[in-house]
Amino acid sequence: MAISDPNPSITILGAGILGIAIAAELAEAGHAVSVFDRTGICEETSSGNAAALAFPDYLPLAHKGMLRQLPRWLRDPLGPLSIPPAYFLQLSPWLIRFVRAGHPRLFEAGVAAQAAMMRLAADEWAGLSERAGMAGMIRHDGSIDLYEGEREFQASLPGWMVREKAGVPFEHVTGARLAALQPGLSPRFTHGTFMPTWKTVSDPKEFGKALWTYAESKGARFARKTVTGIERSGEGAMLRFADGTTHHSARLVIAAGAWSHHWARLFGDRIPLETERGYNTTLPAGAWDLKRQLTFVGHGFVVTPLAHGIRIGGAVELGGLKRPPNYGRSKAMLRKAEQFLPGLKTEEGREWMGYRPSLPDSLPVIGRSSAPNIFYAFGHGHLGLTQAAATGRLMRELVSGEKPSLDLAPFSPKRF
Structure with a gap:
């Protein structure tokens, strides 16, 4: 279903390689993209993978x-x-x-x-x-x-x-x-x-940071903030941070790696x-x-x-x-x-x-949550770096109301 605003503001929770690839794809498409992470760009799991x-x-x-x-x-x-x-x-x-x-x-x-x-x-x-x-x-x-x-x-x-x-x-x-x-x-x-x-x-951390430099050149923005809560706000979502500030976005992509399922529960999705x-x-x-x-x-x-x-x-x-x-x-x-x-x-x-x-079937979760305008992109196991660009493409298509390049049924958050 097409969205009414062709270029909505989009927030990405997580600045690992998946979040950065999604940001790059969305920023290329002209969306206003904000990325939040508690540490930095590819500073956690994405920094030390097998490359x-x-x-x-x-x-x-x-x-x-x-x-x-x-x-x-x-x-x-x-x-x-x-x-x-x-x-x-x-x-x-x-x-x-x-x-x-x-x-x-x-x-x-x-x-x-x-x-x-x-x-x-x-x-x-x-x-x-x-x-x-x-x-x-x-x-x-x-x-x-x-x-x-x-x-x-x-x-x-x-x-x-x-x-x-x-x-x-x-x-x-x-x-x-x-x-x-x-x-x-x-x-x-x-x-x-x-x-x-x-x-x-050559080096997964440097690779991720280079990709972020490109995303940033297309207009994506990053802030180091610890998210303490997320709630529905109108047609979008409101993020609350540890410093007491908040951020509203028309669309939210949860790409927070191993912590993602905790946030998914807030929207009624129990993902193993x-x-x-x-x-x-x-x-x-x-x-x-x-x-x-x-x-x-x-x-x-x-x-x-x-x-x-x-x-x-x-x-x-x-x-x-x-x-x-x-x-x-x-x-x-x-x-x-x-x-x-x-x-x-x-x-x-x-x-x-x-x-x-x-995830137990070795496939990631890529798709819409049970709440409108909330999207999931996590659970890639050993293949986060490998599949990051494809996930970015698929998330851009989902957010923009385009037909996905793949059948997303095998990756649905509802398959469990």
Whole structure:
């Protein structure tokens, strides 16, 4: 339904990469855009991600291989996936939905929706990065999934069949070909799969700030403010801030990452969002001669070349927003990386933990709330950076009353 005002004032709650991409798209379309965040532009989870534009990553987390490995991983408190025992009961409803998402019918529908989203994401980042003068910050080196032995490689093949059906290009590699793609690996990694269309950015925080510079040049405005309340106000919304001030907007987009579902409840929408607490260590430049992003499949983490060093991170701790960080997890990955990348210099590393907003079916929420003129864009899990430009495009279309570029039913806030 078209809106009466062709260029309404729009407020975005959240200045992570998703909020910034939405701001850039809306500002390009001539809307008056205000962005609010308690810290700054890409200062929280968007600053420390693995820097991937993971366009070939179609598989939901609840795919068959993941569910098979779940019991083994959960036995290791510092392994690829952990759940603090005290949090398990609170997490149970989410886990039940997560397991159900692995049902073949739901799995196939999820892959189809994710494939469509990834095609749009690749196109939109290509265009937006050129318009914003950021194309040079994107690396086109591809990535390699690594396997320890024939058995682990064979277990991966069903997932590659799904990707092949979706049109993802890849190459299974061994021996000299694997060594040419990434010299110096431990010989324990006998097989790999190279994905040429996987991309990374030079530094996710700098990338986000560059995108904001472009959005700001188009008229978007940012203020560092802590939102303490949101309420309906006429046809729009009123935000209340910790400093006692307020802000009214004709349209509101909630893109507040792992905190978004708390705000959604104010508008009658109960969305089962959970927090994947991700850890990493960033090493300085010269730590190892890394050619492209590597994924250690059986261990659930990646290493990524950045402009100023190497980032070693991943793993998942489903532990909510309130527990203190467990940096033993980042140390465990660093110790493994030292074995997998002989000669890796592990000194002067900087540890980090961030909150990934995750939904049990691995699809984000993109759509209208139960209240008029309130929109949602959150829950992208590991794929926030990857899908940010596509989400910006879709949000621009929703707010402007245009036909969306994708069928948004799989991403509906009402699907739960």
